[in-house]
Each structure stands twice: as structure tokens, then as C-alpha cells.
Amino acid sequence: MSDTHAQTVPFVRETMLPPVAPPANEAGVVRWLRQNLFSGPLNIALTVLGLVAIYYVLEGIVPWLMRSVWTADTLAQCRQIIAERWGEGATGACWAVIRERWPQFLYGFYPNHLYWRPTLTFVLLFVALAPILFGQVPRQLLWFSLAYPFLAFWLLWGGSIFLPLVAAAGFLFGWLAYGLAARFGTIPAVAAAALVPVLWWLFLAGDVSDDLARLTGRSFPLWLEEVRSDKFGGFVLAVTIGVSGIALSLPLGIVLALGRRSDMFLIKALSVSFIEFIRGVPLITLLFTASLLLNYFLPPGTTFDIILRVIIMVTLFAAAYIAEVIRGGLAALPRGQYEAADALGLDYWKAQRLIILPQALKISIPGIVSTFIGMFKDTTLVVFVGLLDPLKGITDAVRASTDWKGIYWEPYIFVGLIFFAFNFAMSRYSMHLERRLKTDHR
Amino acid sequence: MTKSVFLGTLTVAGLAAGLASAATLDDVKARGELNCGVSTGLTGFSLPDANGNWTGFDVSLCRAVAAAVLGDGTKVKFVPTTGQTRFTALASGEVDMLARNSTWTFSRDTDLKLDFVGVNYYDGQGFMVRKDLGVTSAKELDGATVCIQTGTTTELNLADWFKVNNLSYTPVAVETNAEGEQQYAAGACDAYTTDASGLAATRAAFADPENHIILPEIISKEPLGPAVRHGDNEWADIVRSTLNALIAAEEYGVTSANMEELAANSPNPEIQRLLGVQGDLGKMIRLDNDWAKRAIAVGGNYGEIFAATIGEATPIGLARGLNAQWTQGGLLYAPPFR
Numbered sequence: 109m110s111d112t113h114a115q116t117v118p119f120v121r122e123t124m125l126p127p128v129a130p131p132a133n134e135a136g137v138v139r140w141l142r143q144n145l146f147s148g149p150l151n152i153a154l155t156v157l158g159l160v161a162i163y164y165v166l167e168g169i170v171p172w173l174m175r176s177v178w179t180a181d182t183l184a185q186c187r188q189i190i191a192e193r194w195g196e197g198a199t200g201a202c203w204a205v206i207r208e209r210w211p212q213f214l215y216g217f218y219p220n221h222l223y224w225r226p227t228l229t230f231v232l233l234f235v236a237l238a239p240i241l242f243g244q245v246p247r248q249l250l251w252f253s254l255a256y257p258f259l260a261f262w263l264l265w266g267g268s269i270f271l272p273l274v275a276a277a278g279f280l281f282g283w284l285a286y287g288l289a290a291r292f293g294t295i296p297a298v299a300a301a302a303l304v305p306v307l308w309w310l311f312l313a314g315d316v317s318d319d320l321a322r323l324t325g326r327s328f329p330l331w332l333e334e335v336r337s338d339k340f341g342g343f344v345l346a347v348t349i350g351v352s353g354i355a356l357s358l359p360l361g362i363v364l365a366l367g368r369r370s371d372m373f374l375i376k377a378l379s380v381s382f383i384e385f386i387r388g389v390p391l392i393t394l395l396f397t398a399s400l401l402l403n404y405f406l407p408p409g410t411t412f413d414i415i416l417r418v419i420i421m422v423t424l425f426a427a428a429y430i431a432e433v434i435r436g437g438l439a440a441l442p443r444g445q446y447e448a449a450d451a452l453g454l455d456y457w458k459a460q461r462l463i464i465l466p467q468a469l470k471i472s473i474p475g476i477v478s479t480f481i482g483m484f485k486d487t488t489l490v491v492f493v494g495l496l497d498p499l500k501g502i503t504d505a506v507r508a509s510t511d512w513k514g515i516y517w518e519p520y521i522f523v524g525l526i527f528f529a530f531n532f533a534m535s536r537y538s539m540h541l542e543r544r545l546k547t548d549h550r
Numbered sequence: 551m552t553k554s555v556f557l558g559t560l561t562v563a564g565l566a567a568g569l570a571s572a573a574t575l576d577d578v579k580a581r582g583e584l585n586c587g588v589s590t591g592l593t594g595f596s597l598p599d600a601n602g603n604w605t606g607f608d609v610s611l612c613r614a615v616a617a618a619v620l621g622d623g624t625k626v627k628f629v630p631t632t633g634q635t636r637f638t639a640l641a642s643g644e645v646d647m648l649a650r651n652s653t654w655t656f657s658r659d660t661d662l663k664l665d666f667v668g669v670n671y672y673d674g675q676g677f678m679v680r681k682d683l684g685v686t687s688a689k690e691l692d693g694a695t696v697c698i699q700t701g702t703t704t705e706l707n708l709a710d711w712f713k714v715n716n717l718s719y720t721p722v723a724v725e726t727n728a729e730g731e732q733q734y735a736a737g738a739c740d741a742y743t744t745d746a747s748g749l750a751a752t753r754a755a756f757a758d759p760e761n762h763i764i765l766p767e768i769i770s771k772e773p774l775g776p777a778v779r780h781g782d783n784e785w786a787d788i789v790r791s792t793l794n795a796l797i798a799a800e801e802y803g804v805t806s807a808n809m810e811e812l813a814a815n816s817p818n819p820e821i822q823r824l825l826g827v828q829g830d831l832g833k834m835i836r837l838d839n840d841w842a843k844r845a846i847a848v849g850g851n852y853g854e855i856f857a858a859t860i861g862e863a864t865p866i867g868l869a870r871g872l873n874a875q876w877t878q879g880g881l882l883y884a885p886p887f888r
Contacts, residue, residue: 399635399644400638492632494590494630494635501630503728507591508593508596509593510594
């Protein structure tokens with residue numbers, strides 16, 4: 109039997125076959141193309157249509173970009189150079205307008221010899237943001253972050269250093285008043301902390317800063333050349349409004365979100381009506397109110413800075429949206445977290461600060477950053493109240509000169525790229541923050 | 551109690567506002583600066599250069615008023631206003647005068663409580679078409695697509711004119727002049743319509759101006775002029791007189807160059823009164839007698855300003871047309887200075 113068996117098994121493989129490369133149409137690029145682009149009649153049709161569309165777009169843009177002119181004094185010169193180099197009828201990009209007018213897009217009409225001031229303010233912004241944004245930075249830098257708003261105001265608008273110092277002193281007095289009144293209980297302490305700075309700013313601060321400025325004279329370390337708000341424009345304006353709005357709207361939004369979830373009727377009613385009112389009107393309405401309507405109500409002769417008015421309105425607008433985003437984060441927290449905080453015997457503020465808000469804010473990061481990005485882009489709407497934003501205000505002003513009349517795409521592309529850089533950075537940072545704060549194991 | 555305090559405050563504020571707007575001249579003098587509302591950027595009329603200095607036809611009028619009132623043509627704060635904010639900015643006191651290419655219409659003068667003090671540019675709405683279209687008159691535009699800025703009087707004029715002439719058209723709505731130029735240049739419409747001065751500037755900026763023509767029909771009256779708030783006649787007089795002084799100076803041949811010489815030697819009593827050598831005209835508008843001299847010294851007389859900002863020697867190349875002196879067949883006619 110064993111013989112038979114031996115004959116019926118003529119060959120027993122003793123080694124494995126070496127793996128054979130997959131067939132050509134099942135490997136590499138071909139496979140990827142087949143799977144992703146040509147997997148069926150519908151996808152084939154879509155791919156072909158997509159390619160045709162891309163081809164048409166690139167066919168227009170690429171040659172236009174290839175025929176770029178960087179050095180010319182006027183649009184007419186640009187056209188002449190393009191015609192000389194690439195023949196009559198050729199169209200090309202005229203970046204000479206950016207080359208000549210880029211300071212205007214960045215700084216508006218800020219005086220030329222003072223460009224270093226907004227630039228320095230912008231660089232210091234990152235120093236001030238570093239301890240807030242990144243955990244590895246020494247904590248002592250937070251003091252600089254606190255001083256930064258006053259420093260930035262002084263650098264941008266100039267004037268006497270005592271104005272921002274005296275304004276900052278108001279916060280210091282508020283803190284001192286809180287400390288002194290704390291022994292009488294929380295409510296008097298909060299009242300004192302709110303009242304003392306307001307009284308200081310209303311009745312004393314102006315005179316004190318004027319007197320100090322007069323005593324010290326207008327010499328460099330204590331006095332910078334004044335730059336008025338109507339000189340602001342371009343990205344200096346957009347970043348000033350955007351950063352102030354972002355910095356102010358987050359705390360205000362948190363307070364509003366907590367207010368909306370409060371059990372106290374009055375606070376809840378106020379928060380709800382504020383949020384719903386602001387969300388119910390377009391930003392442009394608020395900007396028009398800021399620029400035109402307020403003048404009717406204010407006593408005549410009051411010069412209430414237009415940029416300040418716009419910052420206030422943009423802040424209120426963004427705060428209402430932030431409040432709703434954060435409310436979403438608060439609602440997403442399991443009830444157990446609130447109960448655990450109560451069980452630990454924490455009072456309301458400690459519970460919010462130590463347990464609730466850190467988690468709620470973490471959940472809300474994508475929504476908050478979206479709101480910020482939207483707000484930063486919305487700063488271009490200030491063009492409707494006559495401020496020279498980079499996208500339309502400055503572009504129109506540049507285009508109104510006879511040298512550059514008729515230019516269309518180049519300024520838009522330039523401004524768009526800078527906006528993209530800002531917003532992409534914000535978006536990437538928010539992703540980084542989400543990863544850093546990720547504590548769960550989902 | 552609280553309510554009455556609140557209302558009382560409002561009343562005081564309102565009264566004070568009334569008082570303040572009743573004496574714009576004092577406000578301007580106290581401030582040491584004229585707030586002048588201008589366009590955010592309109593070729594030839596008002597635009598900031600690379601250093602933020604404003605120039606242009608409308609801007610020159612602001613400077614002339616500042617020179618007459620404050621003695622210095624640079625003491626002007628130019629407030630860029632948009633089509634939507636311009637009249638409210640004036641009414642709310644944010645600007646003292648408006649020199650922003652605004653058409654003087656009945657309702658703006660009465661209902662909006664503005665006072666147009668005169669006309670510094672007579673404009674009218676026209677059409678631009680490509681030459682190869684073979685159209686020589688706007689009446690041949692039946693069935694054409696027309697690029698038109700939305701929300702302007704030009705849009706209404708267009709509808710009226712086509713209706714009156716029993717023609718049909720398809721509007722292509724554009725938001726701004728720049729967009730209109732782009733659409734027209736890209737062939738999205740057969741004709742582009744806006745004020746004739748704007749058409750000329752647009753045509754001059756094209757790569758191939760010789761291939762476009764501006765049709766002879768002017769379909770609307772657009773008297774553009776400076777405006778002030780209703781109710782402050784004294785201030786209105788000052789702005790009106792300044793504009794008239796610039797126009798009269800051209801008529802009498804007074805330029806920024808020969809002004810001093812004429813003041814000293816001219817036998818013409820009208821020139822003598824204008825330049826403050828004779829009479830007390832300046833006192834009548836609460837200024838000194840050199841007011842007109844200073845106004846003319848800033849940018850020259852009307853003709854000089856026109857030539858320097860929008861005239862035929864500039865890239866915009868507007869002819870004087872209706873804006874010539876009445877002695878030259880135009881409409882400029884300043885009342886006598888006596």
C-alpha cells in the first residue's frame with residue numbers, strides 16, 4: 109500500500125515558492141488609479157470631467173503667472189513689457205503694483221519712518237502669546253502677556269506712555285480694592301473691584317496722565333510720536349481689530365456662556381437676550397451703528413475713536429458666537445463631572461475653574477478657532493464704514509491712482525495669500541492644541 | 551425719577567447737538583482742522599497716494615475751504631466715506647462738509663436735510679462700447695447686455711432711458727467700478743454705463759483704449775457738488791463762497807501765480823474785491839479779507855485745479871465741456887463779488 113501511496117504522490121514541495129510581483133494592473137500607481145479614479149463608469153466620467161476642469165483653470169492661470177512682471181512704474185508699463193517679451197496680445201501678471209505699494213497693504217497710511225512700531229508690536233505679539241499658546245515657555249513671561257495690551261496700544265498710537273500706564277493702574281487699584289474689601293465678604297469685594305477702577309478711569313485717570321505727561325515733556329523714552337486712527341489701514345488695521353477682538357471676546361464669551369446656564373433669572377435673561385440679539389443682526393448693522401448711529405447719541409464734540417468703536421462691536425459680535433460654542437462644550441460634559449465637583453465641596457467659581465471649564469473649553473476648541481478665523485476675515489467688512497481694510501479699502505485706493513487703474517487680480521491674490529497664512533496658522537495651532545490636550549483613549 | 555434724569559440728559563445732549571451743528575465754523579476753528587468727507591478712492595477726484603496724502607479734484611476743494619477758514623490747506627482730516635455712509639456722516643457731524651462726487655437731487659437737498667452749496671462738476675451718464683460692435687449711438691443698443699453698478703442712481707437712469715426709448719436690455723449687475731471694468735473687459739457685457747467722467751477714466755486705463763468708444767448720448771443730469779448740513783447757513787455761505795471764488799478767479803484770470811501781482815496792480819474792482827484789497831467781503835462771512843486769496847493759493851483757481859487733476863493733460867483726459875466758464879460756452883457762472 110505504501111508503494112501505491114508513494115506513486116500517487118509524485119512530488120512533494122519542500123520549499124515555498126518565492127512571492128511573485130502582482131500583475132502590473134494590480135500594483136503601484138496603476139492600481140491606485142484604478143481603485144480611486146477609474147473604479148466604475150460614473151467615476152471614470154467624473155475623473156475625466158475633473159481633469160478637463162483642472163486643465164481649463166490651469167491653462168488660464170499658469171501662463172498668466174509665468175508671464176509675471178515685477179519691475180514697472182505703471183500698469184501701462186507692465187503691459188508694454190509683457191507685449192515686448194511675449195508678443196502682442198499676451199496677458200500676464202503685473203506684480204509691480206505689489207512691489208511698489210506693499211507697504212500700503214501692510215501698514216495703510218502709517219507714517220513711513222514709524223513702520224518699526226507696528227512691526228515691533230507684531231513681533232512682541234508672539235512673545236506675549238508664547239506662554240499662553242505653548243506649555244514649555246517659562247511661566248514668568250505671563251507678566252509680559254499681561255502688560256502687552258498696554259504696550260501695544262502705546263506703540264501703535266504713540267503719545268505719552270502715561271496714558272496706558274494710568275489705564276493699567278486702574279486694574280491694579282481694582283485688584284487692591286478686592287483684597288481690601290475681601291474681609292467684608294465676596295459681594296462687597298466684587299463690587300469694590302468693579303467700582304474703584306471705573307471711578308479712577310472716569311474722574312482721575314485723564315488728569316493724572318495729562319499732568320504726568322506735562323511734567324516729563326515730549327522726549328523719546330516717555331513720548332512717542334502720535335499716530336491718529338485715520339492713518340491706520342491695511343493689515344495693521346485688520347490685525348489690530350482681529351487680535352483685540354479675539355483677546356476680548358473669549359473671556360466675554362465664557363462669561364456669557366456661564367450666564368446663560370446660570371440659575372439666577374436676571375443674569376440668565378440678560379445673557380440670553382444679549383446673545384440672541386447680537387446673533388440676530390448682521391455684523392454690518394453693528395458696524396453701521398458704531399460708525400454712524402453712536403454719533404447721534406453721544407454728546408457733541410466727543411471724539412470716540414472709530415477703531416475703538418469698531419473693536420467694541422466686533423468683540424460683542426464674536427463674544428455672542430463664542431458663548432454659544434462654549435455652551436455646547438458645557439452641555440457635552442457628563443452630569444457626573446458637575447456632581448463630582450459638588451461632592452468635593454468646591455464652590456461655583458472653583459468648580460468652573462478647576463473642573464468644568466478646562467474640559468468644556470477643550471471640547472470647544474475647533475468651534476472657538478472657527479469663530480476666530482471667521483472674525484479675522486470679517487475685519488475686512490470695516491470697509492463699509494470707511495476704514496481702509498486691506499482687501500477692498502486699500503485695493504480701491506491703489507486702483508484709484510491713474511498709475512494702477514485697471515489692475516484687478518494681483519492685489520486680491522496678494523491679500524488673499526496673507527489672510528490664508530494667518531488663518532492656516534490658526535487652524536494648525538488648534539489641531540496641535542487638540543492633540544496636546546488629548547487625555548482620553550478613544 | 552431715573553427716567554426723567556435719562557430723558558433730561560437726552561434733551562441736553564440734543565440741544566447741545568443742535569447748538570454745535572449751528573456753528574460749524576466755530577467748531578472747525580476750535581478744532582484747528584476741517585473734517586472733509588471724500589470718496590474712498592475715485593480716480594482723479596479723491597485718492598490717497600503711496601504716502602497717504604490725498605489728492606484730486608474734490609480734495610482740492612476741501613483744501614481750499616481749509617485754507618480760507620484756517621489759513622492752511624493742509625489742516626484737513628480726510629474722512630473716507632462710502633456711498634452708504636456719506637450722508638449720515640455729514641448729518642451726524644462726523645464731517646463738516648462733503649466733497650464726494652454726490653449728485654445734487656431734489657430729495658437729497660430737502661428730505662435728507664443736506665444743503666448742496668453749488669456744483670463743482672457737471673457730469674452725466676454715458677455708455678462705453680467696443681468699437682467692433684459697430685454701434686455709434688446709444689439708441690442702437692436694443693437687446694444689449696449692460697454692465698451697471700447696483701444701488702446707484704445710474705441704475706434707475708438706465709431703466710428710465712431704455713423705457714422712454716422703447717428699447718430692451720439685459721442688466722449685468724456689478725458691485726463696484728473695478729468689477730464693472732473687469733466684466734466689461736472680459737466681454738460679459740456689450741456696454742458699460744456710468745458717469746461720463748468715470749467712463750473716460752476707465753477707457754484710459756484699458757490696454758487698448760482705441761478699441762472702445764464712448765457713445766455721444768448723455769442720458770442723465772448729474773450735477774456733482776459739495777454739501778453741508780441743513781440749517782447752518784453761515785457755514786454753507788463759507789463753502790459756497792469758496793467754490794464761487796475759485797470759479798470767479800478763473801473767469802477773471804486770477805491764478806495762483808499772478809495773484810499777488812493782480813492784487814497790487816489790477817485796475818479791475820471785481821478782482822480787487824475778490825482778493826480783499828477793496829471792500830470787506832471776508833467780514834461778511836466771518837473770515838478775514840484774505841480768505842479768497844488763501845483759497846486760490848492752495849491749488850490755483852478752478853481751471854488750474856481741473857487741469858492738474860482731471861484735465862486733458864492728465865491720463866484721465868477730461869475735456870472741459872459743460873464745465874467751462876459761461877463765457878466759453880460752459881455752465882460755470884459765479885455770482886458777482888460785490
